[in-house]
Amino acid sequence: MPKVWVTGAGGLIGNYLVKTAPHFAPGWEVLPLTRQLVDLTDNSAVRTLFQRAVPDLVIHCAGLTQTGPCQQQPALAHQMNVHVTEFLCELGSNIRLFFFSTDLVFDGVKGNYIETDPIRPLLTYAQTKAEAETIVLENPRHSVIRTALNGGVSPKGNRGFNEELRRSWESGKTTALFVDEYRCPIPAAVTARTIWELAEQDVPGLYHLGGRERLSRWEIGCLLAKRWPHVQARLEQDSIRNFKGLPRSPDVSMDSSKIQRLLSFPIPAFSEWLEQNPDEPF
Numbered sequence: 459m460p461k462v463w464v465t466g467a468g469g470l471i472g473n474y475l476v477k478t479a480p481h482f483a484p485g486w487e488v489l490p491l492t493r494q495l496v497d498l499t500d501n502s503a504v505r506t507l508f509q510r511a512v513p514d515l516v517i518h519c520a521g522l523t524q525t526g527p528c529q530q531q532p533a534l535a536h537q538m539n540v541h542v543t544e545f546l547c548e549l550g551s552n553i554r555l556f557f558f559s560t561d562l563v564f565d566g567v568k569g570n571y572i573e574t575d576p577i578r579p580l581l582t583y584a585q586t587k588a589e590a591e592t593i594v595l596e597n598p599r600h601s602v603i604r605t606a607l608n609g610g611v612s613p614k615g616n617r618g619f620n621e622e623l624r625r626s627w628e629s630g631k632t633t634a635l636f637v638d639e640y641r642c643p644i645p646a647a648v649t650a651r652t653i654w655e656l657a658e659q660d661v662p663g664l665y666h667l668g669g670r671e672r673l674s675r676w677e678i679g680c681l682l683a684k685r686w687p688h689v690q691a692r693l694e695q696d697s698i699r700n701f702k703g704l705p706r707s708p709d710v711s712m713d714s715s716k717i718q719r720l721l722s723f724p725i726p727a728f729s730e731w732l733e734q735n736p737d738e739p740f
């Protein structure tokens with residue numbers, strides 16, 4: 459059986475990859491790399507593990523993935539998002555590798571971005587991802603998957619946007635949601651299925667992977683409020699124009715038709731997926 463490493467296996471997307479593998483990737487032997495198994499910043503430990511049983515594919519999900527911590531600790535963000543990725547690319551120079559990047563590499567002025575659109579990351583998180591993208595794409599065997607806002611159930615219960623919102627409502631907090639900030643949300647279960655289909659093909663390169671529907675933060679909140687009738691939804695409308703914090707990309711919606719053409723199933727619109735999967739934990 460070919461072997462695949464899934465880094466960040468204790469995170470949202472990595473965990474979905476691992477738990478859906480028996481169904482979508484039965485032909486792969488999956489090695490879930492959690493932080494407990496190996497600290498990815500420890501080059502010598504990573505090299506030893508790699509050389510002990512060289513994988514055929516690395517799906518690199520691990521990273522410093524939240525914008526606030528990246529902004530506060532730029533050196534750590536650089537180490538985790540750029541250096542770790544670079545080292546994995548070096549170790550895996552003769553095998554395939556998928557690197558997860560983000561829709562936030564765009565400034566969000568235009569929206570509906572395609573892969574050839576110029577990037578302009580506004581924050582350290584996205585800057586480090588953009589830097590890593592360039593390194594990854596130097597190897598024609600390797601791929602970059604720019605994904606959008608992913609939702610689902612994460613091992614620690616704090617990585618999906620839905621988990622964050624639900625926790626805040628359950629604790630009695632009211633959430634202000636922007637009516638003018640747009641994303642293409644996608645369930646992590648769909649992201650995982652897509653990656654497993656890609657793993658079966660030899661189609662390296664740069665891909666966008668978001669849901670088929672462009673939604674504002676406010677619209678996403680309303681859909682989730684409907685999904686959880688037993689949770690008291692506490693949401694109010696806000697505008698990105700009132701926001702005083704770090705710069706925000708107003709519309710990072712992506713056109714995912716390039717990756718869609720490779721898939722056996724239609725990437726769902728987020729609202730449609732919620733309707734069609736009422737029993738899926740979310």
Ligand SMILES: NC(=O)c1ccc[n+]([C@@H]2O[C@H](COP(=O)([O-])OP(=O)(O)OC[C@H]3O[C@@H](n4cnc5c(N)ncnc54)[C@H](OP(=O)(O)O)[C@@H]3O)[C@@H](O)[C@H]2O)c1
Nearest residue numbers: 466468469470471493497498520521523558606607608617
């Ligand atoms: N989720 C989204 O909405 C979204 C959107 C766009 C792009 N992405 C990208 O997609 C990828 C997967 O996202 P995700 O949501 O699954 O991220 P996540 O839930 O934050 O998971 C990241 C994982 O990386 C692990 N990690 C961090 N530093 C490590 C280290 N030094 N050694 C070993 N493991 C380490 C974390 O471990 P700990 O839990 O112990 O910290 C965590 O399990 C990321 O690269 C992210 O940037 C995600």
